[in-house]
Amino acid sequence: MRIVMVTDYYLPTLGGVQTLVKAHKEALERAGHTVVVACPLAEPSADPSVVALPISPVFNPDGYPFTWPYARTEQVLREALIDADIVHVHSEMIGAIAGLRVARELGIPIVQTMHGRIDVYTASVLPLPSVTTIPLAWLHRRRIPHVAPIAGGERFTSTRLARRMWRLMVNQANYADHVIVPSAHFAAKLRGQGVTSPLTVLSNGLEDSVLDQLTGARPRVPDGGLRVMWCGRVSPEKRPEVLIEALAQLPGSVTADLYGEGLALAATRRLIGRLGLAGRVRLHGAVPQSEVLAASLDHDVFVSTSYDFDNQPMVILEAIASGLPVVISDPDLGESIPDGGFVATAEPTATALAAELRRLLDTPERVTAMSRALLADAGGAAQQTHLDGLLAVYRGLLASRSNA
Template identity: 55%
Template sequence: MHIAVFTDYYLPTLGGVQTSIKAQKDTLEAAGHRVTVFCPLHEPSGDLTVVQLPTSKVIKPDNYPYTWPPKRAKRFAQNYMDSIEPVDVVHVHSEMAAAAAGVHVARSRGLPLVQTMHGRVDVYTQCVLPFPAATSVLLSWLYNRNNPVRPVTLRDAPYTRTALARRMWRLMVNQANYADHVIVPSHHFAHKLQYQGVNKPLTVLSNGLESTLLSQLRAIKPREYTGGDTEFRIMWCGRVSQEKRPIDFLRAIRQLPENVVVNMYGSGPAMKSVRRYITRHRLSGRVTLHGPVPQQTVLTAMQEHHLFASTSYDFDNQPMVLLEAHAAGTPVLLCDPDLTEVVPPEGTVLTATPDSQSIAAAVRELMAHPARVREMSDYLLKSCDSTLQQPLTEQLLGVYESVLQPSA
């Protein structure tokens, strides 16, 4: 089978969408299938299976490459498809210009279309992009101009209250309904999409990790914490932006004893605010900022921490970094109850509420019972095979086969 993947995000830029697509690509290829990825890139790819779509030299939202202009991207993709082995399925992983090229190619060639909905475009626009209200109008206009938009009547919900949110939810629902089959990595996001009008066949299919990554983690021992004044190490990793709530995390650290030390990995639009907060509250002796790092560095760092803190709330779908923490045997602190489906409850601590006081209270409670750290870590290590991509790829192939034989 030959799968054409269209995505607005791919390696070498860092992020969960990128690593999940790469894991799917690698396992599909290992199973004998062919995958061609079409995406924007800052530089041309040296990999013949990764094709650079026309990319803007000016538009770089959050420093990511951006497919531009859309009409040229569609023409380029059409012409390129004529030069490669016939494609069986088009799989789109995003909602912007690269995605529009994928939808166009699928529809014009009569190819089945699968769409993975990775996350909340509404929250991303609000918290990450500059001038979000104006940006949402521009994105909505560009989307409507480059896609066959259908009317969407949204239902009232806490997450559709603002005009910005409604614009982006109409975009997401339209994008999902173009497809012959929709894939969503989590049940909580799938429920929201269906509640707002997604009416195509939908499969909840978890993201997964490459087997080569897990093989590197097989010899890891459970984390040990002896309590008392012993150093307690917490890791935070993600996009440093408002929706990930890094400042709330740092407010919690201020409330904890001096033996709690923190390493933060990632970059983003809130980086200056984070640095200012650390300086203003004299946390530089306890909090270290590492910036963006490769996946392997993240996995190595996880093995050196007692706790991984995920402080986002009402945003994340299924963060890859939580699967990585699971595989590394690092206990996880969660603020969002929706994310409890990602990591087993035996390996997580869920805060009572998402505020900094509850984060600090949850950490203090764990530190007061040091044996729990080993118990949680041990459980995660013993169950890490559940994070593997390979069995999930078999389910993915089942989705592909269903759209290739819709009457079966």
């Protein structure tokens, strides 16, 4: 089987979509399939299975290369999709739109994974989002039929910008032949807003090359302090400031390491200085995935401050596989974490996070118990565990096409 995966996110960077695409690619290739990834690149790739999409020379939201122009993108993808059996799209921007259109033109079955809330992402990352999302929505509407309306009355569709992006998400999902969603909570929102395409809830997973770097994980035994790890796009929708403000309410024995870069990195650095936390909080910026994995074996707790945005963060799966206890601000994210391996804060605030971290600091045996619970079920985070489900979606589409 030849699968072409299309994404608007730069593959080598640290990010959930990028990490999942790499996991899919490795697992599928080990199973004997051919996988090509088409994505924007900040620099040339020596990997012949990676196709570079054209990028804008001036527009790079959140520091990532942005796929543009549209016509040239379609041209590149038309060449890349020759002889493809399946096209699997992993985003909703320009590259994704072009991938969907070209696949439909060529009669290739389309799978669309809905990774997260682009209504929140665009509001947080794009400059003047109430204005800049208008041309994106216009281009999307020109290429992808916008039939499904968006129901009002939900907190997440309460603004015009949110409804504009939900309309984009729902209609794109309905343009695909099959939709994959990594979590039931996001699947329910999509269904509630009008997604009618066949939909499979299929958890993300980690590739073997990642799991190999996490061998030897042991239960955490804090040594009198608490070493906190945070990893992700340092961007407003991820709310890194919540962790920094929580640290300011805790004793000096609680320290934190933040991995990643993004629009909020400078503001986060200023907040650390303003609160006098320079000696307790380290900003590592963009680092290789191997360094993130090593860090997950060397901390006591992983903290996710994201709220009402993420679907199923890959960094949480890495924490599970490494036996690193997880503290979440969004209770929806607990869906994919083994029971006993996480705690959710009472509210998505810095004060509530500080209270939960203080409890863990005062009861180190609880940290150890959480770590043991994760290690007992760490195999559930493996991509191989979910490969059969992914292949079942692909094969079902191919069978339907051959029987039509």
